[in-house]
Amino acid sequence: xxxxxxxxxxxxxxxxxxxxxxxxxxxxxxxxxxxxxxxxxxxxxxxxxxxxxxxxxxxxxxxxxxxxxxxxxxxxxxxxxxxxxxxxxxxxxxxxxxxxxxxxxxxxxxxxxxxxxxxxxxxxxxxxxxxxxxxxxxxxxxxxxxxxxxxxxxxxxxxxxxxxxxxxxxxxxxxxxxxxxxxxxxxxxxxxxxxxxxxxxxxxxxxxxxxxxxxxxxxxxxxxxxxxxxxxxxxxxxxxxxxxxxxxxxxxxxxxxxxxxxxxxxxxxxxxxxxxxxxxxxxxxxxxxxxxxxxxxxxxxxxxxxxxxxxxxxxxxxxxxxxxxxxxxxxxxxxxxx
Amino acid sequence: xxxxxxxxxxxxxxxxxxxxxxxxxxxxxxxxxxxxxxxxxxxxxxxxxxxxxxxxxxxxxxxxxxxxxxxxxxxxxxxxxxxxxxxxxxxxxxxxxxxxxxxxxxxxxxxxxxxxxxxxxxxxxxxxxxxxxxxxxxxxxxxxxxxxxxxxxxxxxxxxxxxxxxxxxxxxxxxxxxxxxxxxxxxxxxxxxxxxxxxxxxxxxxxxxxxxxxxxxxxxxxxxxxxxxxxxxxxxxxxxxxxxxxxxxxxxxxxxxxxxxxxxxxxxxxxxxxxxxxxxxxxxxxxxxxxxxxxxxxxxxxxxxxxxxxxxxxxxxxxxxxxxxxxxxxxxxxxxxx
Numbered sequence: 105x106x107x108x109x110x111x112x113x114x115x116x117x118x119x120x121x122x123x124x125x126x127x128x129x130x131x132x133x134x135x136x137x138x139x140x141x142x143x144x145x146x147x148x149x150x151x152x153x154x155x156x157x158x159x160x161x162x163x164x165x166x167x168x169x170x171x172x173x174x175x176x177x178x179x180x181x182x183x184x185x186x187x188x189x190x191x192x193x194x195x196x197x198x199x200x201x202x203x204x205x206x207x208x209x210x211x212x213x214x215x216x217x218x219x220x221x222x223x224x225x226x227x228x229x230x231x232x233x234x235x236x237x238x239x240x241x242x243x244x245x246x247x248x249x250x251x252x253x254x255x256x257x258x259x260x261x262x263x264x265x266x267x268x269x270x271x272x273x274x275x276x277x278x279x280x281x282x283x284x285x286x287x288x289x290x291x292x293x294x295x296x297x298x299x300x301x302x303x304x305x306x307x308x309x310x311x312x313x314x315x316x317x318x319x320x321x322x323x324x325x326x327x328x329x330x331x332x333x334x335x336x337x338x339x340x341x342x343x344x345x346x347x348x349x350x351x352x353x354x355x356x357x358x359x360x361x362x363x364x365x366x367x368x369x370x371x372x373x374x375x376x377x378x379x380x381x382x383x384x385x386x387x388x389x390x391x392x393x394x395x396x397x398x399x400x401x402x403x404x405x406x407x408x409x410x411x412x413x414x415x416x417x418x419x420x421x422x423x424x425x426x427x428x429x430x431x432x433x434x435x436x437x438x439x440x441x442x
Numbered sequence: 443x444x445x446x447x448x449x450x451x452x453x454x455x456x457x458x459x460x461x462x463x464x465x466x467x468x469x470x471x472x473x474x475x476x477x478x479x480x481x482x483x484x485x486x487x488x489x490x491x492x493x494x495x496x497x498x499x500x501x502x503x504x505x506x507x508x509x510x511x512x513x514x515x516x517x518x519x520x521x522x523x524x525x526x527x528x529x530x531x532x533x534x535x536x537x538x539x540x541x542x543x544x545x546x547x548x549x550x551x552x553x554x555x556x557x558x559x560x561x562x563x564x565x566x567x568x569x570x571x572x573x574x575x576x577x578x579x580x581x582x583x584x585x586x587x588x589x590x591x592x593x594x595x596x597x598x599x600x601x602x603x604x605x606x607x608x609x610x611x612x613x614x615x616x617x618x619x620x621x622x623x624x625x626x627x628x629x630x631x632x633x634x635x636x637x638x639x640x641x642x643x644x645x646x647x648x649x650x651x652x653x654x655x656x657x658x659x660x661x662x663x664x665x666x667x668x669x670x671x672x673x674x675x676x677x678x679x680x681x682x683x684x685x686x687x688x689x690x691x692x693x694x695x696x697x698x699x700x701x702x703x704x705x706x707x708x709x710x711x712x713x714x715x716x717x718x719x720x721x722x723x724x725x726x727x728x729x730x731x732x733x734x735x736x737x738x739x740x741x742x743x744x745x746x747x748x749x750x751x752x753x754x755x756x757x758x759x760x761x762x763x764x765x766x767x768x769x770x771x772x773x774x775x776x777x778x779x780x
Contacts, residue, residue: 254745254746255745256594256690256745258596258675258688260598260638260677260679274636275620278616278620279620282613282616282617282620293721294721294725294727294728295725295727298612298680298681298682298727299681299725299726299727300598300679300681300686300725300726301725302686302688302723302724302738302739302753303718303721303723307718307719310699310741310742311699311716311718311739311740311741312741320745333744333745333746334745335690335743335744335745335746335749335751337596337688337690337739337751337753339598339686339688341598341638341679341680342636342679342680342681343636343637343638343680344636348638348640348677350596350640350675350677352594352673352675361648361649378649380641380645380649381645383631383632383641385640385641386640387632387633387637387638387639388637388638389632389633389636389637390632400640401640401649401675402649403648403649403650404648405673406671406673407592407593407594407658407671407672407673408592408671408673411673413673413675415640415675
């Protein structure tokens with residue numbers, strides 16, 4: 105096949121634009137035809153890709169005629185409505201939303217962790233939540249070696265996870281506060297500049313956010329182990345790009361810090377940045393623009409017998425969303441699954 | 443006694459200035475004479491207190507003649523050098539630095555938690571680390587009711603914990619980044635604006651920061667229980683005032699979320715702010731200027747049998763430092779210990 109016909113749904117959003125940027129600069133997917141789709145509101149926008157202007161079209165069921173792969177990044181509502189239509193037209197959907205992630209017959213895939221699941225798809229392959237992806241990329245080699253009993257994770261998540269309008273709100277609010285002007289939060293319920301919000305996505309009746317439940321449930325599904333225990337507190341911080349996570353892991357069998365460093369230094373998609381004496385540890389502002397997951401502050405947790413602390417950082421728009429989706433498509437092309 | 447003779451060492455710093463602000467606005471201590479002390483560099487600065495200008499003097503051993511209480515907030519070096527001198531001159535030292543906290547004969551006091559320790563002092567009473575204080579104020583009632591086995595805490599700490607120069611660096615760097623100018627970190631080893639740094643205080647050979655070790659060791663000392671297991675990851679965030687903490691607690695006996703809310707709503711110095719359906723949870727930008735410790739996002743952690751998640755926020759310059767020290771002095775006055 106001489107390249108694929110690719111559709112990007114939500115092309116004008118933060119993840120859609122990042123996907124175009126990655127596809128333009130990195131030779132990850134052979135593209136024959138590119139179709140850019142968005143809501144009615146964004147239709148008509150012109151986006152440049154490899155020197156050519158593409159007019160963004162309003163996404164309809166007919167948009168998916170002759171499409172091989174459709175990457176959806178337009179929210180769960182759009183995915184629920186249009187992904188089944190795209191599949192009906194013969195496309196494979198790689199969906200960045202939460203719409204299908206926990207469906208039993210939808211593979212939830214991080215290519216470094218469970219690539220074989222890709223082959224089991226019935227039209228839709230789900231891209232996990234950004235905060236889950238970067239955590240499981242690092243935990244997988246540890247899980248394989250010594251097993252994981254429990255994870256306690258606290259996140260420090262960038263506003264780009266919410267979207268472009270949230271990035272604008274952070275910038276605008278920051279300027280307003282520095283110049284003693286009144287602020288009027290719109291995207292977030294509270295001030296995000298110079299503040300942290302322990303609130304990502306909606307709350308359930310027990311006081312957990314859906315973001316926290318995603319980390320719990322998706323981790324179990326991706327590592328294919330219902331017995332792993334996970335608890336999460338997800339927090340929005342005034343950072344533009346790059347999610348950080350303080351991850352406390354209780355392993356089944358003992359693993360030393362030296363062993364963790366060794367297996368992670370060989371792990372696919374992982375970069376160990378851990379030299380505290382030289383002030384080296386992963387930082388969101390430093391990893392923005394990178395496709396890998398960065399880990400540092402690898403320490404023994406002496407409060408339990410088999411405890412390890414990790415600090416995990418990744419570009420949430422890349423490995424947490426667009427790059428992971430492109431990796432899945434690339435795997436399908438490389439393995440002639442399309 | 444017609445008021446006390448009070449000295450503030452480090453009067454020009456973030457905590458010293460906050461102590462003056464609190465003493466001026468709130469009737470917490472009867473002050474007969476006030477002496478403001480600082481380093482040679484800051485000596486000569488004039489600070490206004492209740493309408494009168496005070497000239498800041500360079501701190502020397504002689505500064506403590508006729509002083510009843512000296513609140514030290516000038517770093518461990520100054521405390522190590524001058525606190526014993528102040529005690530020799532007859533003053534009681536309330537020390538905000540880490541210099542004496544773990545000494546066996548120095549009480550480490552949070553008035554809501556272990557006020558009786560104040561009576562055991564031999565001249566020096568240590569004020570705990572800011573991140574420890576706010577955590578133990580909330581954990582104490584839980585500890586008393588059901589015991590605590592293990593704590594996993596991740597922090598989101600404001601730059602004012604470092605000092606005034608760090609607050610200026612955050613402001614300046616933020617402006618520089620928003621206007622696409624070069625930044626040159628001075629106070630922190632990396633960019634702090636729109637970034638998070640998993641690095642507070644120095645690293646030990648095992649990769650823990652001293653801030654993390656403080657949270658572990660001071661919690662055990664204040665709750666007077668060597669068997670509590672604690673692990674911590676302490677992180678600096680681009681917030682001016684207000685430390686936040688995601689605290690995961692494993693209790694010895696079962697406690698329900700309703701019970702936690704009930705005992706905390708009656709706990710001294712604690713305000714429960716927990717109504718997620720109305721977007722109510724503690725935020726650092728909202729608690730700045732308050733003396734209490736705020737707790738919300740009280741949830742059961744289903745990953746273990748007796749697990750509770752808490753989100754704890756306080757003004758690190760107030761309850762985390764100046765206010766706690768003033769509370770200790772106030773307790774001594776009220777109980778005629780001075």
